[in-house]
Each structure stands twice: as structure tokens, then as C-alpha cells.
Amino acid sequence: MKKKKIVIVGGGISGLTAGVYALKAGFEAEIYEKHSIVGGECTGWDREGYHVDNCIHWLIGTKEGSCLHNIWKDVGALENDLEIIQADKMYTSELNGEKITFWKDVERTEKELIDLSPEDEMEIKKLMKYVRIGEHAKIPADKPPEMMSAIDYIKLGGSMKDTMKLFKELEGKDTKDLMNCFKHPLIKCMLSDFCTKASLAYSFPMMYGNFISGDGGIPRGxxxxxxxxxxxxxxxxxxxxxxxxxxxxxxxxxxxxATGINLANGEHISADYIICSCDTDYTFGHLIDESYMDSILREMYTNRKAYPVYGMFQIAFSVNSDIDAICGEIMLECNNIQVADWMSDRMSIKSYAYEPSFAPKGKQIIQVLIGLQEEAYDYWMELYKNKDEYQSKKEEIANKVLKKIEERFIEYKGKMKILDTWTPVTYHRYCNAYKGYNQSFMITKYSAKNKHPSANIKGIDNVVLAGQWLNPPGGLPVAAIQGKYSIQRILKKEKRSIKI
Structure with a gap:
């Protein structure tokens, strides 16, 4: 019997995951990717003998014992002999001459926070209680929610009992509300250094909890x-x-x-099933008519207050020194660098000294990220119409950042060089990313109770959606899980077991 053929649009993490599970389930599978390499937004590139890494700060699911870890192993993202790098701290925030670090040793973090601000002791202990709950949280990844039975939900509820209490306690609050519980300006600042102010209040405790659990390592390479x-x-x-x-x-x-896909070169590729693992903004209005978009997804695109997206201005610098003065990731003020109000007054500086293969011997690469509001997308797209002006503005910002880093880290003075700069335009050009953002919509307190969009398309039964946009705020774990789910959804359409 001839195998049914699944064509996957997009060779990012979701598309690759869908492809592997399609083959494991006995389908024929083909992936079509617009870029010259696979990976989508999980990528990197080489500049002047250095490697610029553009995605993983740490990867949830690197620790054995979870459904997500099993997915990473199934699809080859993690291999038995692959080293997982474990950092001793998540990041450091500096403000007005003071600094605080989020250590993997949460007791150390708690003590240092209380030493910094004794008047915030009660709220600090409450925050660390939330973090310890987050340490034991697991991401469901066994089967799509619509395929879960009552017993499945009871088991899930039992395994997430403490996590659900955390969600309930912080219900209706966002990170800005969490910040306002504290008096010390640095503690307020360090929370929004990692999570946007509009993100849900449990976002930081859950992410820091994952980090201290040891489940958020960095795959070597x-x-x-x-x-x-x-x-x-x-x-x-x-x-x-x-x-x-x-x-x-x-x-x-x-x-x-659907009978298949058409390529830009005029070629038609036939298919029994099509999985769109690309950006949903590209799927609807480009690949198929926008009228096929379901009402929940449409609401996400139209209700900007409830579902904001963001952007990033990023710079890679070479450093002619092997001294690691940054030691991980550090957040600094950069208010004198702001182009407009849509640009953050804080920046992240990350050292890649833990990856010696990313730089020539005796040298290193550091990268800077400055957050942007979604209005920045229009600015950069308009500027890109004149390539010289676009390049000039990028270099202007990058040189200001270089000066700022040299002032803070005198070990690097006169030893830094700009390797590359990239903006929301980059993600739009290479990945068709909506407003040039490399993640999905942000879930806010105005949208926390809303449902997620359907992966099935009403009116086209053999096209299934995958990718991070189905489960905001997205990220690599969501992309992989949705890739797996897309094959389980096709298996259900085929009236076959969804167990792969």
C-alpha cells in the first residue's frame, strides 16, 4: 500500500519535528524551506571567523524525565553523547551602581535579595516560594488538548496541583503588578529585565523555577x-x-x-496532507485566503492590547581578548541609546565564552539585545527602503552600544569590533515573521482566559497548522510540541492510533 505523503511548509523546529514524527508514523514526508538552511528562527551564522548564535539562551527539556525531553530525543535535537552546558546563574541586573544575580542556588539568591532590600523581605520570600513551585512544573506534551480524556485531565491536574495554585494566586496580575509589590528599584527592574511588563505575573517565577531545576541547559554547539x-x-x-x-x-x-503546494519557481508539489509550520500571518493571506482564519486567531491579530508582540535590535561584537568579564548575561541601562520611546532603556549583554568554538583562539564573541515595542517594526521596515540609511542607523546604534560596554568593562576597551547587527526586518525577510518578532503573541492579563486557536482549518480538512503561534507566547518547546501534535491530528483524521 502506497504511503500517504505529508508536505510541510517551513523547516524550522516545528516543521522538522513534524517531519520526524510523520516518518515514524509511516508517512512519506517532505519539508520545503524558503531559506538556504533549516532551523527557521533557531539559527546562527558565521562572520569573519566567528559564529553568531541567534536563539537558545537555554533550552527547556534538557533534563531527563519529561515528555518534552522525550520529544527532543526523538527528533535528534538531543543525543546521548551531547554535552548539556549548565550555567550557575540565569542573569545579573545592574542599576544605579547596584547589582543582583539570579543564581541556580535559589537560597543564595534569596539571601542576597534580602540583604539588598530588607524592607522587601516578605515579598522576596513570597516570590521565591513561587519560584520553588515553578521548579517542579512540567509542560504537557503527550497529546493535543482536544484528544485528552477526562482521566487525562484529572491526572494532569494532580501533577500540576501546586502550579495551578500559583496560577490562581497570581490570576489577573501581570509582571508590572508583580514589580509594584517591591520597594527597591533594582528588584523592580530585574523582573522586567527578563519578562515584559505586560507578561503574566507567573512568567518570571516559572522561568526562573525551570532554570534552577536543571531542566534549562544549553546544548553544546x-x-x-x-x-x-x-x-x-x-x-x-x-x-x-x-x-x-x-x-x-x-x-x-x-x-x-488541498491538492498540494506551489513554489515560487512555478513547480507544483502534490500532497495528501499539508502542514503549515510557518508563521500564521503568512499562512493566511498568502498561502490560503485570510477568510479561513478562525475567530480566535483573528482576535489575536486585531486586539493589540490583549496580544502584543515585540521586537529586538541585536548586535554581535568580536572581542580581541579571552578574558570573560561578563560571565554569562548582564542587564544594563542604555537610555542614552534610545532611538524612540518604542526602544527599551535596558539592554542585555551575553558572553559566549562557554562556546570556545564560536571564536578564534584567544578571542570571544559577545552579543547585545535591546527590546523593542511592536511599533518599531514599521520604523525599521520604512528605513529598510533605503539600504544606506538602514545600515547607517544600525551602525550608529551599535557604536553607541560599543562605547557603553567599553565604559562598563574596561578590560574590553579598544578590543571590540562590530561583527553584525540585525533588526525586526531580518526576521521578516528570512522567516516571514509577523512584525519581525521571533516568538508568538504575548498573553496578557487581558487575554489569559481566552482559548487558543484551532490547528485545524475549517473548510480544508487536509491542511493542519503547527508552530509556536498556536500556543502563545511560543518559543522552541511550543514549536516542537505543536510539530508532534500536527502528526497526531493527522493520525486521528486517518482513524489511526495517535501513539507514535
Whole structure:
């Protein structure tokens, strides 16, 4: 019996995951990716002998014992002999000459926070209680929610009892509300250094909790290497990947089912099923008509207050020194660098000294990230119309940042060089990212109780959605989980067992 063929649009983490599980489930699978390499936003590139890593700060699911870890192993993202790098701190925040660090040793963090601000002791202890709850939280990844039975939900509720209490206690609050519980300006600042003020209040405790659990390690080699391992796994199972293959349309037949995809070069690829693991903004209005978009997803695109997105201005610097003065990731003020109100007055500086292969011997690479509001997208897209002005503005900001770093870290003075700069335009060009953002919508206190959009498309039964936009705020774990779920959804349509 001839195998049914699944065509996957997008070779990012979700598409690669879907591809591996499709092959494991007995389908024929092909991936079509517009870029020259796989990985989507989980990527990196080389500049002047240095490697710029553009995604993983740490990866949830690196610790054994979770459904998510099993997914990473299944798809080749993690391998038995792969080293997982464990940092001793999440990040350090500095403000007005003071600094505080979030250590993997949460007791040390708690003590240092109380030493910094004794008047905040009660709220600090409450925050650390939340963090310790987050330490034991697991991300459900066994089967799609609509396929879970009553017994499944009872078991899930039992395993997440403490986590649900945390959600209930912080219900209706966002990170700004959490910040306002504290008196010390640095403690307020360090919370919004990691989570946007509009993010839900439990976001920080859950992420820091994951970090201290040891489940958030960094796979040796970084983001691009992980995507390439997944590619090798997919191809070893018989999958086919076509890069530089820009999909421009899903062809719909007279019976209302999709017959295949059309490429920019005019080629038509037939398919029994199509998985759109690309950005949903590209799926609806480009690949298929926008009228197919379900009401929940449409609300996410129209209600900007409830579902904001963000952006980033990023810079990579080479450093002609092997002295690691940063020691991880540090957050600093940068209010004298702001181009407009949509640009953050804080910046993250990250050292990649833990990856000596990213730089020539005796040198290192550091990268800077400055957060942007979504209005920044229009500014950068307009500026990009004049390539010289676009490049000039990027260099102007990058040089100001270079000066700021040299002032703070005198060990680097005269030893730094700009390697590359990138903006929301970069993510739009290479990944068709909505407003140039490399994650999904932010869930806020105005949208926390709303449902997630359907992965099925009403009116086209053989097209299924995957990717991080189905489960905001997205990220690599969500992308992988939704890739797996897309195959389980097809298996259900085939009236087969969803166990892969």
C-alpha cells in the first residue's frame, strides 16, 4: 500500500519535528524551506571567523524525565553523547551602581535579595516560594488538548496541583503588578529585565523555577547545530528537505481539499496532507485566503492590547581578548541609546565564552539585545527602503552600544569590533515573521482566559497548522510540541492510533 505523503511548509523546529514524527508514523514526508538552511528562527551564522548564535539562551527539556525531553530525543535535537552546558546563574541586573544575580542556588539568591532590600523581605520570600513551585512544573506534551480524556485531565491536574495554585494566586496580575509589590528599584527592574511588563505575573517565577531545576541547559554547539542534528535525523529516516524553496500558495481542488503546494519557481508539489509550520500571518493571506482564519486567531491579530508582540535590535561584537568579564548575561541601562520611546532603556549583554568554538583562539564573541515595542517594526521596515540609511542607523546604534560596554568593562576597551547587527526586518525577510518578532503573541492579563486557536482549518480538512503561534507566547518547546501534535491530528483524521 502506497504511503500517504505529508508536505510541510517551513523547516524550522516545528516543521522538522513534524517531519520526524510523520516518518515514524509511516508517512512519506517532505519539508520545503524558503531559506538556504533549516532551523527557521533557531539559527546562527558565521562572520569573519566567528559564529553568531541567534536563539537558545537555554533550552527547556534538557533534563531527563519529561515528555518534552522525550520529544527532543526523538527528533535528534538531543543525543546521548551531547554535552548539556549548565550555567550557575540565569542573569545579573545592574542599576544605579547596584547589582543582583539570579543564581541556580535559589537560597543564595534569596539571601542576597534580602540583604539588598530588607524592607522587601516578605515579598522576596513570597516570590521565591513561587519560584520553588515553578521548579517542579512540567509542560504537557503527550497529546493535543482536544484528544485528552477526562482521566487525562484529572491526572494532569494532580501533577500540576501546586502550579495551578500559583496560577490562581497570581490570576489577573501581570509582571508590572508583580514589580509594584517591591520597594527597591533594582528588584523592580530585574523582573522586567527578563519578562515584559505586560507578561503574566507567573512568567518570571516559572522561568526562573525551570532554570534552577536543571531542566534549562544549553546544548553544546548552540542553535544552528541543534537544527542540523534534527535535519540529519529527518533525512536518516528517509525524509526529503528542499531549501531555497519558497512556497507561495496552497492549491485547493474543486472538492475543497488541498491538492498540494506551489513554489515560487512555478513547480507544483502534490500532497495528501499539508502542514503549515510557518508563521500564521503568512499562512493566511498568502498561502490560503485570510477568510479561513478562525475567530480566535483573528482576535489575536486585531486586539493589540490583549496580544502584543515585540521586537529586538541585536548586535554581535568580536572581542580581541579571552578574558570573560561578563560571565554569562548582564542587564544594563542604555537610555542614552534610545532611538524612540518604542526602544527599551535596558539592554542585555551575553558572553559566549562557554562556546570556545564560536571564536578564534584567544578571542570571544559577545552579543547585545535591546527590546523593542511592536511599533518599531514599521520604523525599521520604512528605513529598510533605503539600504544606506538602514545600515547607517544600525551602525550608529551599535557604536553607541560599543562605547557603553567599553565604559562598563574596561578590560574590553579598544578590543571590540562590530561583527553584525540585525533588526525586526531580518526576521521578516528570512522567516516571514509577523512584525519581525521571533516568538508568538504575548498573553496578557487581558487575554489569559481566552482559548487558543484551532490547528485545524475549517473548510480544508487536509491542511493542519503547527508552530509556536498556536500556543502563545511560543518559543522552541511550543514549536516542537505543536510539530508532534500536527502528526497526531493527522493520525486521528486517518482513524489511526495517535501513539507514535
Amino acid at each position: 548552540g542553535s544552528r547545530a541543534m537544527a542540523f542534528r534534527m535535519q540529519r535525523k529527518f533525512e536518516s529516516l528517509g525524509g526529503k528537505i528542499c531549501t531555497n524553496a519558497d512556497v507561495v500558495k496552497i492549491e485547493i481542488g474543486d472538492n475543497g481539499e
